[in-house]
Amino acid sequence: MVAQQKSLLLLEKQGAFAVRETEIPKPGAGELLVEIHATALNPVDWKIQVYGIFIENFPAVLGTDSAGVVKEVGEGVTNFAVGDKVYVCLGVTGFSCR
Structure with a gap:
């Protein structure tokens, strides 16, 4: 059985948001794979929805500000370890993790 999670999806360009089950990806x-404990929509999320900017492939997962715990690290990751508490602030040009 494939592990599932709930995700906030933008179903189509300038379309509606919907909460749906999606597969948990492998890093x-x-x-990093982060188990999200709290997340929020950033102003860029509603601008993506309303103006149809930045995202070209749908459905798209939004929710660009999150905090949680690292569950898995991908190959070559040396600055983070399983169990680290992190926050993520995604932006149009990339992301930051602490």
Whole structure:
């Protein structure tokens, strides 16, 4: 059985948000899998929805501000470990993790 999570999806360009079950991804090289404990919509999220900017592939997972605990680390990750508490602030040009 594939592990599932709830995700906030933008179903189509300038479309409606919907909460749906999605597969939990495996982290790739240089990536983290974070179990989210709190998340929020950032002003960029509603601008993506209303103006149809930045995102080209749908459905798209939004919710660019999150905090949680690292569950898995991908190959080559050396600055984070399983169990680290992190926050993520995604932006249009990338992200930051602490």
